[in-house]
Amino acid sequence: MKHLVAIVLVALAALSTSSSHAQDAAMVEAARKEGKVVWYTSLAIPSSTALAHYFMSKYKGIEVIVNRNGSQRVLQIVMSEAGASIKNVDVIHTSDAGHFVLLKGKGLLAQYSPKAAEVFPAGFKDPAGYFYGMRATLSAIAYNPRVINEKDAPKTWKDVLDPKWRGKEVTAHPGYSGIIMTHVLALVKQYGWEYFQELAKNKLHIVQSANDPAQVVASGERPLGVNGAEYFYYKTMKQGNPIKIVYPKEGVPLVVSPTAIAKDAPHPNAARLFTEFILSKENQQILADKEGLYTGHPEVTYPKDKPMLKDLKLWPVDAEELEKRNAELKKRFTEFFGA
Amino acid sequence: MSIPGTRVAEWVAEARGLGFKRFDPTLPVWIAAALFVIFLMLLPLGAIFTTSAYTEKGLSLGNYVEVFTDPAYLKAIWNSLIISFWVGVIAVAVGSLLGWLVTRTDLPFKRAVRALVMASFVTPPFLGAFAWMLLAGPNAGLLNNWYRSAFGSETALVNIFTIEGLIFVMALYSFPYVFSMIANVCELISSDLEDAANILGANKWKIALTITLPLTAPALIGGFIVAFLHSLSLFGAPAILGLPAGIHTITTQIWAFFQYPPRLDLAAAFSVPLLIATVGLIALQKKLLGRRGYSTVGGKGGQKRLLKLGYLRWPAFLLVAAILSLSVFLPYGILLKAALSKAWAMPLTADNFTLGNFSFTFFEYSDTRNAIVNTFKLGILTATAGTLLATLLAYITNRQLLRGARYLSFFVLAPLVIPGIVLAVGLFIAYTRPPIVLYGTIWIMFVAFLTKEMPIGFSQTESTFKTIHPELEDATRIIGANRLRALKDVTVPLARSGLIAAWSFIFIGVIRELSASILLFTPSSKVVSVVIFDLKEEGQIGAIAVLGILLLAVSFLIILSVQWLAGREFFAGSRG
Numbered sequence: 001m002k003h004l005v006a007i008v009l010v011a012l013a014a015l016s017t018s019s020s021h022a023q024d025a026a027m028v029e030a031a032r033k034e035g036k037v038v039w040y041t042s043l044a045i046p047s048s049t050a051l052a053h054y055f056m057s058k059y060k061g062i063e064v065i066v067n068r069n070g071s072q073r074v075l076q077i078v079m080s081e082a083g084a085s086i087k088n089v090d091v092i093h094t095s096d097a098g099h100f101v102l103l104k105g106k107g108l109l110a111q112y113s114p115k116a117a118e119v120f121p122a123g124f125k126d127p128a129g130y131f132y133g134m135r136a137t138l139s140a141i142a143y144n145p146r147v148i149n150e151k152d153a154p155k156t157w158k159d160v161l162d163p164k165w166r167g168k169e170v171t172a173h174p175g176y177s178g179i180i181m182t183h184v185l186a187l188v189k190q191y192g193w194e195y196f197q198e199l200a201k202n203k204l205h206i207v208q209s210a211n212d213p214a215q216v217v218a219s220g221e222r223p224l225g226v227n228g229a230e231y232f233y234y235k236t237m238k239q240g241n242p243i244k245i246v247y248p249k250e251g252v253p254l255v256v257s258p259t260a261i262a263k264d265a266p267h268p269n270a271a272r273l274f275t276e277f278i279l280s281k282e283n284q285q286i287l288a289d290k291e292g293l294y295t296g297h298p299e300v301t302y303p304k305d306k307p308m309l310k311d312l313k314l315w316p317v318d319a320e321e322l323e324k325r326n327a328e329l330k331k332r333f334t335e336f337f338g339a
Numbered sequence: 340m341s342i343p344g345t346r347v348a349e350w351v352a353e354a355r356g357l358g359f360k361r362f363d364p365t366l367p368v369w370i371a372a373a374l375f376v377i378f379l380m381l382l383p384l385g386a387i388f389t390t391s392a393y394t395e396k397g398l399s400l401g402n403y404v405e406v407f408t409d410p411a412y413l414k415a416i417w418n419s420l421i422i423s424f425w426v427g428v429i430a431v432a433v434g435s436l437l438g439w440l441v442t443r444t445d446l447p448f449k450r451a452v453r454a455l456v457m458a459s460f461v462t463p464p465f466l467g468a469f470a471w472m473l474l475a476g477p478n479a480g481l482l483n484n485w486y487r488s489a490f491g492s493e494t495a496l497v498n499i500f501t502i503e504g505l506i507f508v509m510a511l512y513s514f515p516y517v518f519s520m521i522a523n524v525c526e527l528i529s530s531d532l533e534d535a536a537n538i539l540g541a542n543k544w545k546i547a548l549t550i551t552l553p554l555t556a557p558a559l560i561g562g563f564i565v566a567f568l569h570s571l572s573l574f575g576a577p578a579i580l581g582l583p584a585g586i587h588t589i590t591t592q593i594w595a596f597f598q599y600p601p602r603l604d605l606a607a608a609f610s611v612p613l614l615i616a617t618v619g620l621i622a623l624q625k626k627l628l629g630r631r632g633y634s635t636v637g638g639k640g641g642q643k644r645l646l647k648l649g650y651l652r653w654p655a656f657l658l659v660a661a662i663l664s665l666s667v668f669l670p671y672g673i674l675l676k677a678a679l680s681k682a683w684a685m686p687l688t689a690d691n692f693t694l695g696n697f698s699f700t701f702f703e704y705s706d707t708r709n710a711i712v713n714t715f716k717l718g719i720l721t722a723t724a725g726t727l728l729a730t731l732l733a734y735i736t737n738r739q740l741l742r743g744a745r746y747l748s749f750f751v752l753a754p755l756v757i758p759g760i761v762l763a764v765g766l767f768i769a770y771t772r773p774p775i776v777l778y779g780t781i782w783i784m785f786v787a788f789l790t791k792e793m794p795i796g797f798s799q800t801e802s803t804f805k806t807i808h809p810e811l812e813d814a815t816r817i818i819g820a821n822r823l824r825a826l827k828d829v830t831v832p833l834a835r836s837g838l839i840a841a842w843s844f845i846f847i848g849v850i851r852e853l854s855a856s857i858l859l860f861t862p863s864s865k866v867v868s869v870v871i872f873d874l875k876e877e878g879q880i881g882a883i884a885v886l887g888i889l890l891l892a893v894s895f896l897i898i899l900s901v902q903w904l905a906g907r908e909f910f911a912g913s914r915g
Contacts, residue, residue, distance in 0.1 A: 040862065045879055049703050066705045067862035069873060076599040081861060084771040086779040088863055167477075175598055176876060205500070205583050212878030219684035221479035241682060327600065334595075335411070338585025 027276075028059060030269035036063040037270035040078060041093040042071040042178055042257070043135070044211045044232055047291040054286060055277050062270055070209055071096040071178025072330075075103075078262075082108055087264045090271035093134055095178030095210075095257040098322030100131040103260065110261040112272060116279035123256060123316065124296030131260035134278050135287055136294040138230040138312075139183035139253040141246040142213065147223035156248045157187065160226045161195070166202045170222035171337070175330045176208035179255045183210075183227045184329050185322055186253035186315040193332060199226065200336040218243055229255075234292035234306065247312055254314040256296070365822040369740050372731040373747055379790045380750045383765025384614070384757075390768055391607035402608035412609065415587040422506050422588065423571040429510035430566035433662060434517025435559055440655060442525035443551060444646045447656050452663070453522075459666035460515035461894045463851030463868065464508070465575025466887045469875060470670030471508045472579060473677060475499035479684045481673060500584040505577060509570045511666040516569060517562035519840075520802065524558040525551065527806045530644050543646050558802075564624055565798070571613070572758040574854030575868070579875060589613065590758045590854060597858055603764055610761035614753065671891070678884035696881030700889075704882065706870045713781055714850050714867045715893070721788040722846035728789070729796030729841055734826055737804040738812075751797045754790050759854030762791055767858060781864045787855040792845040799844055803837030804830065843901055847894055 031037070041048045045068050052064035069077065071094035081088055092103070103109050109130045117125060117132045124133030141160060143153045154160045160169060174181040187195055205222045207213060213228035218241035225233070230245060230252075237243040259278060265271045277283055284297040294302070294309055302308065394401040406412050440446045441453055474482050477495035486496040498504060528551065536546045552559075574590040582591055589609065596606035648655055677683040681693045700707055729751075735741055736748045754762060766787050770777040777783035807830060815825040831838065853868040860869045867890055874883045 038862070045704065045874070045877055045882070046699070049699075049705065052705060053703065064705070065862075067865075068706075068877075070876060072598060076597070076601070077862065079599055080601075080767075080771070081779065084776060084778045086861065088779070088861065175595070206585060207583060207878065208876040209878060212876065215878035215880060218682065219476075219479040221476045221684075223478070239681070330598075338411075339582045339587050339591070339595075 027269060027273050031059065031267070031273040032061050034267040034270045035061070036065055037267050037274045038065045038067070038088055038090045039093065039274065040067045040069070040074045040089045040091070042069065042074050042095050043093060044068075044209075044229070044235075044291075046235075047231075047287075047293075050290065051278065051283070051287070054283065055274060058277070059273065062273070064274065070176035071099065071181070072174075072176055075099045078103070078108070082106075087262075087266050089262045090265040090267045091259060091261055091274055093257060093259040095137075095255050096181050096322060096326075097178075097256060097258055097317070097319035098181075098324075098326055099178070100126070100258045100260055101319050101323040104128070104130045108263050110263045110265065110268070110271075112261050112275065114272070114276050114279050116276050116281070119298055120279070120296040121298065126258070131258040132275075132279060133256040133296045134259040135231075135284075135291075136254060136256045136296065136309075137179065138247070138294075138314075139179055139186075139210070139227045139255060140230040140233060141248065142217050142225040142228060142233045142243050143246070144217050144220050144223040144242050145244045146242045147220055150244070153244065154224070154246060156250055157191070157195070160224065161198045161202070163202065165224055168222055169199075169202050169224045169226050170205040170207060170213045170216045170228075171199075171226050172210045172213055172228055173206060173208050174333050177210040177229075178257065179210035179229050180227055181326070181329060182255045182317050182322065183253045184333055185317050185325060186251075188329070189317075190251065190315065193336075196333060196336050200338075204337065206337055206339055214241075214243065231292040231294075238292070247307055249313070251313040251315040254309075254316045256316070363740075363822060368823060369731065369735050372728060373735060373741060376728065376732060376747070376793065377750050379786070379793070380753055382769045383762055383790070384753075386765040386768040387607040387610060387761065390604055390764075391611055394604065402604045403611075406605050406608045411587070412592060415589055415592040416612075418502065418581075418586060419571055419589040422502060422509065422577075423567045425506045426510045426513050426570035427563045427567035429506070430514040430517045430570075431559060431563045433510070434514035434562060434566070435521045435555070437514070437659060437662070438518045438521030439525055439547075439551070439555075440659065442522050443547070444648050444655075445652065446648065446659070447652065452659055455663040455667050456515050456518050457898065458671075458891075458895070459512060459663065460519070461847050461851075461891065461898065462512060462666065462670065463575070463853070463887075463890065464512040464573055465579060465853050465868065465872065465875075466674070466851070466890070467512050467666070467670055468508050468576035468579040469871075469883060469887070470673050471499050471504070473673045473683060473880070474669055475504065481684075482669075500580055502581075502586060505580050505586070508580060509573060509576050510566075512576075513566040513569050514666075516565050517559075520558040520562045520565070520798075521555055523802060523837075524555050524806075528554050533644070547646065560624055561798070564620055568620070572854065574758065574760055574857065575872065578872075590760050593758065593760050593764070594857065597760075597764070603768060606761065606764050610757065610764070613761070614757065674884045674887050676884075677880050678888055680881070683880045683884075693881075696885045700882045700885040706865055706873075707886070709863075710865045710867045710870045711889075713864060717781055717784055717788060717866065718846045718849040720785055721792060721849045722842045724785075725789055725792050725796045725845040726800075726838055726842045729793060729800045729845075730826075730831065730838060732793075733797055733800035733804050734830070737801060738809060740822070748797070748801075752794045754792075754794055757791075759787070759791055759852065759856075760858055763787055763855040763858035766790075766855075778859070779861045779864065783859050784856055784864065784866070787859055788845075788849045788852060791852065791855060792848045795844045795848055796841045799837060799841040800834065803834045803841075807833050839901060843898055846897065850890060850894060 043051065048066050048068050052066045055064050056062065074092065074094045078089060078092055111129045113129045114132065120132065126132065141154055172180045174184045204226065205216065207216060210229040211232040213225035214232045214236035216222050217225045218236055233243055233245050237245070259275060261271045261275060281297055281299055284295040284300050287293040287295055288300050288302050292306065391402050392398055437456060441449050446452065474480050475497045477483060477498040480499065483495040483497065486492060499508070533546050533550050536550050541549065572590065574594060577588040578591050581588060593606045593609055596602045596609070676687055678696050679693065680687055680691050682691060685691050732747065732751055736744045741747065766783055767778065770783050777786065811829050812825045815829045820828065851868060853872060856866050856869050857872060860866065867886060871883050871886050
């Protein structure tokens with residue numbers, strides 16, 4: 001009897017894996033027929049390029065067309081293409097979770113439940129099945145240790161308001177970057193707009209992408225970044241550039257960047273295959289190891305020199321609120337900083 | 340010499356007793372060309388006007404009120420005007436000095452100087468701005484670092500992220516326009532008048548001031564206006580150098596209006612006064628220059644002699660070399676360094692050396708290939724169609740073929756003042772919905788570039804035609820050729836180098852165009868300049884440097900081959 005049960009179990013297991021393999025093979029076949037997948041993404045250029053190449057070397061014959069831009073620009077392009085009935089994009093990925101609330105509301109997203117996402121925690125899944133958190137990062141402070149001593153370096157968000165940093169700081173822009181949009185909302189909720197009003201007095205150098213401050217800090221053009229994509233600071237630091245990242249004790253804005261398939265995706269099968277791939281444990285581990293990102297996948301391990309998310313106080317933001325306050329956040333930030 | 344050509348044509352026609360002299364079998368060609376260019380202009384302009392005049396409440400001035408009462412927007416307009424004014428002044432000073440030195444004096448190494456001015460012209464202003472960001476950023480900029488280590492100073496020598504910095508960089512890439520206009524005119528003035536003055540006892544400096552300068556006056560005023568309007572419509576340079584310091588200009592503000600959710604209505608309202616300003620400027624130019632004739636070259640060969648600079652020869656050369664090192668050597672040097680470095684601000688040692696930027700840009704980054712193909716496709720298409728159209732139009736206005744031909748030049752020149760980005764809004768509104776949907780293809784950019792480059796192509800062909808006296812054509816027509824035939828067989832061959840110049844001006848204008856593309860591109864129709872701007876926003880310095888070098892290298896290659904094909908130097912006139 002025992003044997004029988006075991007045999008049945010083994011058979012069932014074999015059956016289920018083989019059927020899922022067959023399913024996978026069918027998906028790959030269908031994707032291959034489509035030949036390519038068009039990806040509008042806000043993931044940093046080196047990272048998104050690398051990811052596309054991982055995919056292309058795994059699934060030969062399916063090309064990934066990467067169109068990288070800032071989150072807000074990705075949305076702008078998606079919306080204007082939709083307005084002109086141009087069907088070009090397959091997979092949409094930005095760092096502004098509010099975008100996905102908006103796109104879902106306008107009926108521009110396709111529902112899809114990737115198998116890979118089953119293990120993801122609640123904060124990384126849309127309950128209705130339209131979008132999934134592909135990666136997470138933080139918005140952190142960073143400085144150039146060749147210019148600023150560790151003991152002088154800011155430790156808290158309020159430290160960067162000190163007038164001694166006048167002319168030495170750089171900020172990225174919420175009108176471009178989803179990470180910074182999230183950052184601004186998180187800090188406004190903690191400290192109110194007075195924080196940014198005060199910060200603007202330090203005559204900041206204003207760049208667009210949350211990834212750009214890494215280069216500005218490393219070159220010493222402005223030795224202190226008051227925000228920026230932590231994964232890109234980390235990546236730039238690992239390349240041997242003079243950068244130190246500060247994770248303020250009082251809290252760090254957590255940015256979960258969703259991915260979704262477009263309703264009118266011209267390559268729907270390739271889009272699904274690509275979505276499965278980017279959410280797979282294999283790829284999520286690569287994102288953690290090579291790109292310095294955090295992920296929603298519970299089994300992924302992280303480099304030893306990165307803090308664990310559970311050891312940090314995180315400031316997550318609500319996607320709905322991000323969507324509602326998008327225009328206000330951009331407008332007020334621009335008022336304070338001039339551009 | 341001073342008899343207006345049209346009068347001659349009339350006498351000739353009357354002499355032949357042609358009672359129906361107004362009838363011309365080639366008329367449909369001229370009318371079609373004129374209508375086409377009017378259509379090109381009217382569609383986007385109409386879109387802008389209607390969009391600006393409607394709010395949710397229907398026809399209203401609400402958008403204008405909103406735009407022109409907000410101090411932030413007014414500040415942007417003020418910034419643009421100040422910047423453009425000074426750019427115009429500096430460009431005229433530098434451009435005319437160089438143009439005169441190269442054509443009318445015994446300055447050494449003239450060909451090299453011409454080639455380098457050409458190089459500054461070819462350099463896209465956004466690329467120059469990018470290079471100057473690396474050169475003169477207050478803290479990491481190379482020049483400031485040299486200055487600090489040389490003089491032990493704590494502060495920076497220059498800060499490029501200021502209004503002054505912006506004027507400086509924009510003037511560096513605007514003066515070649517003035518240079519080419521002045522050099523062309525100086526080339527064509529024969530020394531007859533100067534000789535006359537000499538016989539009457541004027542010394543060489545007095546001749547330069549009282550003969551040569553007044554003869555170049557139309558070109559000087561035209562040069563100022565072109566440089567002013569050119570800098571008014573630049574987008575890349577102010578975006579790269581102004582925005583980081585919180586400085587908005589008209590173009591960057593309009594670009595900001597397009598961010599999601601787009602406010603096309605405000606952008607449209609914001610650009611209308613600019614159109615009015617252009618009309619004013621062009622009217623002013625006409626009034627200042629009047630209808631004075633400047634046909635000082637006819638079908639006969641004039642002679643020109645060069646002014647001996649004497650002891651000023653080498654100082655003048657050093658000054659020229661210094662100017663050109665600011666626009667060419669230093670920027671190109673830093674681009675090359677950035678392309679070959681892992682960290683651009685560090686010294687280029689063996690440790691810091693890499694070819695990784697090249698392999699990444701060409702073999703990994705997926706935008707590159709597509710963008711290169713699109714860019715050159717657009718460059719060749721637009722330059723060819725544009726030169727053809729500009730030739731027809733310049734001929735119409737120059738020879739007054741159609742009633743109201745003078746007003747035609749307004750339509751042709753108007754795009755000069757419409758910042759590319761505004762033109763792009765107009766086209767965006769016009770071509771994203773039926774009946775004509777061009778958005779999403781390179782054709783919307785083709786239309787944009789054709790419209791936008793028309794003023795450059797037109798003024799080039801116009802000024803060339805202006806210096807070709809109609810008497811030769813009239814002679815051809817007396818023999819029995821029609822207008823088109825005369826144009827093709829007589830005028831065009833005479834104007835050949837000017838037309839080739841027009842072609843390459845347009846080509847270069849297209850491949851470095853950013854301000855319209857930035858709005859009209861979709862990911863499948865990206866061009867190199869847009870890719871560079873994207874890379875800039877993310878701070879991918881190495882890849883930008885690589886693409887920038889590629890853009891420059893290919894431009895030079897094309898120019899050299901066109902030059903070789905034409906069998907002579909065409910930029911700013913012949914070798915003389």
